[in-house]
Amino acid sequence: MGANAYQIGENNDFNVEVYGVAAISVVSYGDAIGGDVNPELNKGPVIENESRIGFRAGKAMTENIDVFMQVESGYVDNVDWGHGGVHGGVLGFRDTFVGLKGDWGKVRFGRVLTPMYEIxxxxxxxxxxxxxxxxxxxxAYYYDRQSNTIRYDSPSFGNFNFALAVGRDDDANPSSQSSSGxxxxxxxxxFYGAAAHYRFADMVTLHAGLEAAQDFRGSADVDTFGWLVGFEASLPAGFGLAAAYKSGESxxxxxxxxxxxxxxxxxxxGQYWAGSLGFKLGYTANLESEVEGVKQSDEDSIISGQVMYVVNGFVPYLRVAQRDIIDWRGENDDIVVRVGLEYGF
Amino acid sequence: MGANAYQIGENNDFNVEVYGVAAISVVSYGDAIGGDVNPELNKGPVIENESRIGFRAGKAMTENIDVFMQVESGYVDNVDWGHGGVHGGVLGFRDTFVGLKGDWGKVRFGRVLTPMYEIxxxxxxxxxxxxxxxxxxxxAYYYDRQSNTIRYDSPSFGNFNFALAVGRDDDANPSSQSSSGxxxxxxxxxFYGAAAHYRFADMVTLHAGLEAAQDFRGSADVDTFGWLVGFEASLPAGFGLAAAYKSGESxxxxxxxxxxxxxxxxxxxGQYWAGSLGFKLGYTANLESEVEGVKQSDEDSIISGQVMYVVNGFVPYLRVAQRDIIDWRGENDDIVVRVGLEYGF
Amino acid sequence: MGANAYQIGENNDFNVEVYGVAAISVVSYGDAIGGDVNPELNKGPVIENESRIGFRAGKAMTENIDVFMQVESGYVDNVDWGHGGVHGGVLGFRDTFVGLKGDWGKVRFGRVLTPMYEIxxxxxxxxxxxxxxxxxxxxAYYYDRQSNTIRYDSPSFGNFNFALAVGRDDDANPSSQSSSGxxxxxxxxxFYGAAAHYRFADMVTLHAGLEAAQDFRGSADVDTFGWLVGFEASLPAGFGLAAAYKSGESxxxxxxxxxxxxxxxxxxxGQYWAGSLGFKLGYTANLESEVEGVKQSDEDSIISGQVMYVVNGFVPYLRVAQRDIIDWRGENDDIVVRVGLEYGF
Structure with missing residues (x-):
């Protein structure tokens, strides 16, 4: 979004920006979110508005330290029940931080993605x-967006860069006894996280990440560890391929x-572009989990295809996915169809 | 508000606007909101801040399709308990959508008014x-502002235009089992809604609307239907008159x-303007409802007068209303007095 | 912040501004927020993001009346449980009002600080x-930021100015029966509040405030009264001193x-500035409260020192405080350490 952000001016040397993403889609989950077991959970097609608005402001503090801040709302029609019913339309829901940067890299304090989750x-x-x-x-062995995080991102060393983070859990529903909510x-x-990215031959990028936590999500005596390796490749004739493997334990x-x-x-x-017309096909699977070495018959998978068309900077898309999911609602399999449009400004 | 919205600039061809309405009033409801039956509900005078802030961003996608989006907060001091206690100060509370428009009209996806409720x-x-x-x-036989709506508004065909909408209920308190909140x-x-507007002789506009719903507000086996007809007339010498009749069943x-x-x-x-000084007088009544043809002795009415004064674009006003209301709190009659000021930017 | 606010332009004569404060800190409360009694409440170091975003818009209504409005979010990572769990990231959380001003002073309607609490x-x-x-x-004998307030601030009469306010409680958790949330x-x-400020000899400012309430915070039959007197003095050689005494009853x-x-x-x-390097040392105490003249052994105190450094408009700081606090969690004493950075834009 940095490239698209709209600079509304300079004031006392501060660069102030308002930016946003418009993202709307019509989606039908069918029975894939519980309807196989409980037909009432099949709610029919809905409109999901994942648009958000953000603000940035910063300026140089010294010759080699720029100070910057970002405040971003969540998806304007969502509610995060995991955090006590916070509505997505509040400021500070998505990446929200104050940071310092220079040719030595950048460090951010606040609410950011963990390095592994970003991949x-x-x-x-x-x-x-x-x-x-x-x-x-x-x-469960990784966080996603965490409030109590300090994250360092290195500059590029040739084709290599890395990120390090240390943070705290904040997944508990904040209670009235909390001093700061x-x-x-x-x-x-x-938790402690790291990621590394290496690009070679101008066509392949390798990604690796890891994350370790003690008292994961505030559960005393639950420690976790996970890692991920993956690659992206730009192939000839408009083709592309990406794959990753991750593994974790609790x-x-x-x-x-x-x-x-x-x-x-x-x-x-895999993806393929014929001029402005693009196709993407993805497959993912969670293999059977094991508890003390005993397999749990809980594997699930999704195969999903997407057609998209680039027109004057917009990318309308149609996506069809077959979900085979086993979760706390039981086994729920169905086709999920989504038509949408997204653009940043 | 479109005319007033402040364009903060163009970025990558996107027009980005921040706009808002400032609306403050001091109001005393007296016993009209339950105090007749339960004196504790007469809370004395309060300040209501119905100000809100919004953002818009869009650009042309093709020669005859403009893409546009809007995100608007609710009233900054309200809470919507019907939707799980969402605070009015969240973004996405009022009309919030992504849309397409051209000389063929406009279509919006997201949270908008139903065509009949708009009238x-x-x-x-x-x-x-x-x-x-x-x-x-x-x-209850109509929605007001609904999240899961697709609404089409026609261009003007001479003095005629119309709107069509189809949408879903979202009145249930979102639960933690919802995938999207x-x-x-x-x-x-x-639900299905429509509205039509026709202007003739340069002084009379006719409005008509209808709305039908199955499983209204998510209640299985409750179907509703309603319609409205009305007119507005500009009369000579500063006078104006408007009236509407609506009828619905469940x-x-x-x-x-x-x-x-x-x-x-x-x-x-009725209204009358003497230069910058305006007067408005309104009367409305809900006639007795009938259940299986049996009248329910639940009619209510409001008569309300307003004095307002236009000064450099601001319109301070004083409003006095006699409410005779029967609701779930019993019969509560009293005079409601409000002094306020409102302006858009 | 007025001086720093960024004016994004004029539209239809309206000045529209977006402004904000970036404020981040890493803080460890140790046992000072309950850990002495209940070690689980010692949560370890956290990041507090007290950043907020606001909007202002106004223009002249008459020659001597300017209309202005402000909408400000709360701290983007806080939750106000006292008001029903409102998230700090909502607009309208901090000072949010519509007002009028001229050479006769200014009056604001909405959510503002009480005159005494401001001091x-x-x-x-x-x-x-x-x-x-x-x-x-x-x-408890004073409010802080109150929604139902009308506040008048006088212009400066030479070295003197004052403020008056009248308001309503809104501390109750808004219920679904509330018409306005x-x-x-x-x-x-x-409640009724006042403050007065007088500056003399170009180096000493006196502050005084008082606040009286009936049915304080909506508790029938609880009346309160409090007052405060204080001074600020600029001393030679970079030194400064300030002190206040307040007293209240319920x-x-x-x-x-x-x-x-x-x-x-x-x-x-006390404070001392050696060029860009500043030091601040503060001590505060609540003396033993008395109930019907009987002392309650509930005194508490904080001694806190701060080192700060001004660099190109930023003021990074380190603060160390010894808290000796007795509250509903029992007696909890510990050292609180905070490192932070704050700037307005």
Missing amino acids: IDWPYANPGLGASWDWGGDV QDNASKDSY KDKTGATTVKSEQDSYSVI | IDWPYANPGLGASWDWGGDV QDNASKDSY KDKTGATTVKSEQDSYSVI | IDWPYANPGLGASWDWGGDV QDNASKDSY KDKTGATTVKSEQDSYSVI
Whole structure:
């Protein structure tokens, strides 16, 4: 979005920007979100408005330190029940931070993606693979966007760059006893993350990430560890290919013995562009998770195809996905269809 | 507001605007909101801040398709308990959509007014008639602002134009099981709406609207239908007159037999301008509703007068209304006094 | 912030501004927020993002009346549980009003600080004294930011100016029976406030404030009264000194006999600037409260030191405070450390 952000002027040397993304789609989940087991959960087609608005302001503090800030709303029609029913239309829902940058890299304090999740989200969750790949796993071993995070992103060293982060959990519903509300944390709950990116031969980029947490999401005695490796390749004649594998484990020491859960997942995405017309096909799967080495028969997968057309900077798309998902609602399989349009400004 | 919106510039061909309305008033409801029955509900005078802020961004996609979006907050001091306690200060509370337009009209996807409710709200609810006319009825048969709506507005064909909409209910309090939060919907709950406007002799405009819903507000087996006709007339010597009649029914098929409820309502508003000084007088009534043909002794009415003065684009006003309202709190009659100021930017 | 606000242009004669404050800090409360009694409440270091975004728009209405409005969000990562869990990222959380001004002063309608609390907050709560001085008292006798307020601020009469306010409580959690949500009020609950400021010899400013309420915070039969006196002095050689004393009482007439509670508090702050490097040292204490003349052994205090450095308009700071606090969680003493950066735009 940096390239698109609209600079509304300079004031006292501050660059101030308002920016946003317009993103609308009509989607029908069919039985894929619980309707196989409970037909009432099949709610029919709905409109999802994932548009958001943000603000940025910054200026140079010293010759080699720029100070910058960002405040961004969430999707304007969503509610985050995991955080106590916060409406997406509040400012500070998505990446919201104050940072410093220079030719030494940049460091941000606040609410940002973890380095590993950033790779999970892009390029490996699109088109429409997130319900399995992002948040569909049966073993939880990574955060996504976290409020209590300090994250460092290196400058490019030739074709290489990396990111490091340390943060706290804030997944508990903030309670009235919290002195500061949203940015809750649990004593002894910390996570550590890293990512590395390397590009070679001008056509292949390798991505790797890892994330370790103690007292994951504030659960005393639950430690987690996960890693991801992946690549993106630009092939001749308009073709492209990307794939990633991730694996994680959770050790629950609450009881008399430690219970170890593990799960592996992968995502494979091909694309083809014929001028302004693009096609994307993705497949992702969570393999059966294991608890103390015993398989749990909980594998799920999504295969999804997308057709898109670039016209004067807009990219309307049609996406059709077959979801085979097993979650707390049982096994729910169906075709999900989405038609949408998105643009940043 | 379109005319007033402030364009903050162009970026990558996008027109980006921030706009808003400042609207403050001091109001005393007296016993009109329940105090007749329960004196504790008479809370004394309060300040209502109905100000809101919005953003727009768009550009041409093709020669005859412009893409546009709008995100607007609610009233900055309100809470919408009907939607789970969403604060008015969130973005996305009022009309929030992405749309396409051209000389063929415009279509919007997202959160907009229904065609019939748009007429109910203006010109027939001002000054201060809404508590009976808008939302005071005893038979519910129309939505107001709905998230899951696709609405088409025609261009002007001479003096005629029309609007069509199809949408879903989202009145249920979004639950944690919802995949997308705010934009909830219930299976099989749909509504269909239309409006038409015709102007003749340069002084009279006719308005008509209708709205039909199945599984209204997500209630299985409750179907509704309603219609409205009205006119506005500019009379000589600074006088004006407007009146509308609406009628609706609700069929509840939950039990062994279908229960049919009906209610009719009307609104009549006269105005007179002497230079910058304006007067408005309105009367509205909900007639007795009928359940299976049996009258329910639940009629209510409001008579309201308003004095306003235009000064350099501002319109401060004083409004005095006699409300005779019967609702779930019992019969509550009193005079409501409001002093306020409103301006768009 | 007025001087820093960024004017994004004029539209139809309206000046429209977007402004904001970026404020980030890393803070460790140690045991000071309950950890002495309940170690689980010691949550370890967290990041607090007190950044906020606001909008202003106004223009002249007559030769001597300018109309202005402001809408400001709260801290983007906070939640106000006292008001029903409103997220700080909503618009309308901090000072949000419509007002009129001229050479006769200014009057604001909406959500503003009370005149006395404005003095409590500045200059007497910084650095880091608020947990005792602002909101740590055992006898509640003043509001802070109130929605249902009309506040008048005089122009300067030479070195003197004053402010007057009248308002309503809105501390109750808004309920679904409220017609207007957030701006709730209780019948017969009113407050009255005043402040005066006098500067002499170009180096000393005196501040005084008072506030009286009936049915304080909507509690029938609880009346309160409080006052504050203080001074600020610019001393030679970069030194400065400020101190204030406040005293208040609450009379609870709920039972058969009136119960009177009283408490006194003071705050003393010294500062020293050596060029761009500044030091601040503050001490505040709530003296033992008395209920019907009986001392309650509930005194608390904070001593806090701050080092700050001005660099190109930014002021990074380090603050270390020893808190000795007795509240509903018991006695909790510890050192609070905060490192932060703040700037307005």
